Amino acid sequence: MAPEPRARIRQVLFVCIFLFGGVRVACETARYSIAEEIASGSFVANLAKDLGLDVKALPSRQARLVADGNGKYFLLDLRAGELVTKDRIDREEICAQMDECIIRFELLLQNPLRFFRAEVAISDVNDHSPQFPEDEFVLKIPELTPIGTRFPLESAQDLDAGENTLQNYTLSPPSELFVLHTRERSDGSKYPELLLAKALDREERPELEFVLTAVDGGIPPSSGTAKIRIVVLDANDNAPVFSQSLYLATVAENSPAGSVVTTVSAADSDQGSNGEVAYSFSQNAGKGHRVFQIGALTGEIRISKPLDFEMTEKYELSVRATDGGGLSSHCKVLVEVVDVNDNPPEVTVTSLSTLLPEDSLPGTVVALFSVRDRDSGDNGKASCSIPEDIPFILKPTFNNYYELVTDAVLDRERVSSYNITVTAVDSGSPSLSTRETVTVQILDINDNLPLFNQSSYTMYVTENNSPSLMIGGVNATDSDSGQNAKVTYSIWPENKSSPFSSPFISINSENGHVYILKTLDYEEIKDFKVTVQASDSGSPSLSTNVTVYIVIVDENDNAPVILYPMQNHSASYNELVPRTAEEGYLVTKVVAVDEDSGQNSWLSFQLLKATDPGLFVVWSHNGEVRTARSISDRDAIKQKLIILVRDNGVPMFSTPAALDLLLVDGFSEAHMHVPDSTEEERHDDTLTVYLVISLALISFLFLVSITIFIIIKVYKRKQLRERSHCSGHFDDANNFPRNLVDVSGTGTLFQTYKYDLCLTDDSGNSEFKFLKPIIPSLPPQLENNEMFPQGN
Secondary structure (H helix, E strand, O other): OOOOHHHHHHHHHHHHHHHHOOOEEEEEEEEEEEEOOOOOOOEEEEHHHHHOOOOOHHHHOOOEEEEOHHHHHEEEEOOOOEEEEOOOOOHHHHHOOOOOOEEEEEEEEOOOOEEEEEEEEEEOOOOOOOEOOOOEEEEEEEOOOOOOOEEEOOOOEOOOOHHHOEEEEEEEOOOOOEEEEEEEOOOOOEEEEEEEOOOOOOOOOOEEEEEEEEEEOOOOOOEEEEEEEEEEEOOOOOOOEEOOOEEEEEEEOOOOOOOEEEEOOEEOOOOHHHHOEEEEEOHHHOOHHHHEEEOOOOOEEEEOOOOOOOOOOEEEEEEEEEEOOOOEEEEEEEEEEEOOOOOOOEEEEEEEOOEEEOOOOOOOEEEEEEEEOOOOHHHHOEEEEOOOOOOEEEEEOOOOEEEEEEOOOOOOOOOOEEEEEEEEEEOOOOOOEEEEEEEEEEEOOOOOOOEEOOOEEEEEEEOOOOOOEEEEEOOEEOOOOHHHHOEEEEEEOOOOOOOOOOOOEEEOOOOOEEEEOOOOOOOOOOEEEEEEEEEEOOOOOOEEEEEEEEEEEOOOOOOOEEEEOOOOOOOOOOEEEEOOOOOOOEEEEOEEEOOOOHHHHOOEEEEEEEOOOOOEEEOOOOOEEEEOOOOOOOOOOEEEEEEEEEOOOOOOOEEEEEEEEEEEOOOOHHHOOOOOOOOOOOOOHHHHHHHHHHHHHHHHHHHHHHHHHHHHHHHHHHHHHHHHOOHHHOOHHHHOOOOOOOOOOOOEEOOOOOEEEEOOOOHHHOEEEEOOOOOOOOOHHHHOOOOOOOOO
């Protein structure tokens, strides 16, 4: 590359300054030549020797190189006076493609000041290959382009100069269609050019590919390549051609609209719109163009209307194919209609009984129907069937008629209706079928008994109830329907000769609610049972019986009764207590009974009043009267105790018991409880006899009173049974006495009782023994005196 003008001006001014300033300048110019691309530090020339300079004086004279921007490529070795390369030199970078590439610089010396000119010519080496701007060139040439037409191509670039630059182009593989020429521009650059030597045919060769090679003049030569792809553009010079001149097709008569019958195909060798083919029916297509339609782009012939083999068996169509340039061709299409099994059997019901009693006998005719098929041959032969899991069968009669009859006993409660599907299938291939559904309702007959939801019922009612109290209900269902399932309730009489079963119970015939008609007393009757009958409204009526147990629940309506000591006796004293008695001495035992049951009869004892409150104590659970401390001489001889006996019911009832005690001296176990009459005559034998006689009388009166009490209770119970006339409703357990209970260990009597009085030598060891009651067991809730719901 030539130095810029400004650099040249600076060089001239520098030289002038030195000339006019008396600087001595050597006018000779040292010229050298090197090849590009030599390594850094390579020897160029010995400037000191060539310019006649003393090598040793170069450092002292501050020898240096002065140059423009290109001076960076060289260095001066002051020790040897040699000029060497500073860096790798690329001629194409410095001078591009100039024929001559020279680097100029000056050698400047001080003391005295001298100036020497030098220049180095850079010779080119073939270090670059020709290169195309693109790897591939695409040429689009119409196929009707005239022969001899020229097509200039892009030229390659070679950075070398002289003989090393681009010299020639070649084309491979050789082609008879194109000839390659190398042309030269006015600036000397060379470019390739194609010449069409033969007419193009796109249908024969739509594309051509060549390799363009650019070669330079170096030794050895270098080259570069590019791909040339030639696309031949189409011209409408071909008409469409069908793949067949005659198309044969068959189609089933039951083919749906839109079904493809066949597809015609025509090919056009042209390209683009010239090769696009459109299909249509020609005017001479006959009536077929009304039954079929053709896809303009696909050539698919489809059914547009339903076909019928019986009306037309064959269609002849004329199809035309036209390309985008207007060229066309024709073909024929023969469509044959094939008869198929397109008519399913027809089922016609001529007689039907939709309501069938469930007691109908097997073989009863339910329906009569016929089967027809409009097809012929095997396609017109039909057979009928029904599901196998139903109690009906089909019986063929005559001329394609069938009877639907019962085959087993019917049960409306198991299946109330049947949806019977009659299936008719013809013998075609594939076979067609028709389904007709017949609905048969089964009529109910009264063949099922009412059934109670429990095997027995237990109802509870508290004594002293109000009349007409509902205590529960029974429920029965009938699996029949209508009036046959309507259930009514009644009390079944134990004595069939009597229309009434019980004076205590009534039942609502519609809903089964049970009512108590009169007030009951637990002490008179504790439970009974009745029989309830459930009857349906069918004809004849069916019925079922169930036992209802009525349990009377006790409530606290009786106050305790004092059995001992007798409260109406005439004796002065009940018990004799020796003054020698210690603390805890058993004086006597208060015995009481409550006619109620459960916790209502649980009794407790309380010392309400005493002559000397601190002397005696009463045990609350068993009624035992014991001394609270030892008896002293200061205690009164006569002691009176008031003991309150209470039950455990709600509300609570109580009864007071008066007990007279006499404190005596000399009372011993050997004299069988015979006390002294007065404190002054304790050792009087006569008084002792009187006391023994008094005690014996008291015991005798006590036993007589108990016996009379039991006889009266038994007599009253017998009279009550005779008045109630309900002995038939009691269990056998009711025949046992209900006034016997066990109070051993507690001193509490729950009912009227029988007992034995046993006296030992010491009245402090007296005990009572009672019999266990014989009563039916009650639920735990009754023994706890819980209130029971009125009814179930």
